[in-house]
Amino acid sequence: MFKNYLTYNLALSFHRTCLTLEAVPIKIKERLMQSSETMIHHFARAVHSRDAKDEAKYLYVTLTCLRDCKETLEEAKIHPVALLLQYEVLHGRLQQICLKLADKEQGQLRMLG
Numbered sequence: 001m002f003k004n005y006l007t008y009n010l011a012l013s014f015h016r017t018c019l020t021l022e023a024v025p026i027k028i029k030e031r032l033m034q035s036s037e038t039m040i041h042h043f044a045r046a047v048h049s050r051d052a053k054d055e056a057k058y059l060y061v062t063l064t065c066l067r068d069c070k071e072t073l074e075e076a077k078i079h080p081v082a083l084l085l086q087y088e089v090l091h092g093r094l095q096q097i098c099l100k101l102a103d104k105e106q107g108q109l110r111m112l113g
Contacts, residue, residue, distance in 0.1 A: 003047065004046075004097060006093075007043075007093045007094065007097065008043055008044070010086065010089060010090045010093060011039060011040055011066075011090055012040065014036065014039075014066075014083070015036040015037065015039070015040050017080075017082060017083050017086055018033060018036045018069065018083065019033065021078075021080060021083070024078060025076065028072060031072050032069055032072050032073070035068040035069045036065070036069055038061075039062050039069070042059075042061040042062045042065065043059070045058045046059045052104060055101065056101045056102075059094065059097055059098050059101065060098060062094060063094045063098060066087065066094060067091070070084075070087055070091075
């Protein structure tokens with residue numbers, strides 16, 4: 001079956017929550033949506049990757065996009081509690097996955113090629 005299924009579902013849920021945010025300036029919402037969509041895209045590529053190096057690279061980009069979402073919210077001084085809770089759980093799971101991949105590489109964090 002599909003590895004990291006729960007984390008992928010958490011990422012989709014995070015993306016859906018970003019979609020439903022109200023009273024957010026259009027530019028902020030567009031930037032948030034772009035980052036969350038890119039996060040989902042790269043996570044899906046990581047899941048379907050057959051090469052550990054490619055999987056690690058896509059997961060690192062996924063994590064970076066997630067962090068960009070939080071940075072966007074912080075810059076706009078928007079703090080939706082539900083979204084921030086989802087962020088914390090998803091961020092922790094993605095970090096664990098990246099660390100497991102690093103362990104497979106004998107402790108080397110070769111995330112960018």
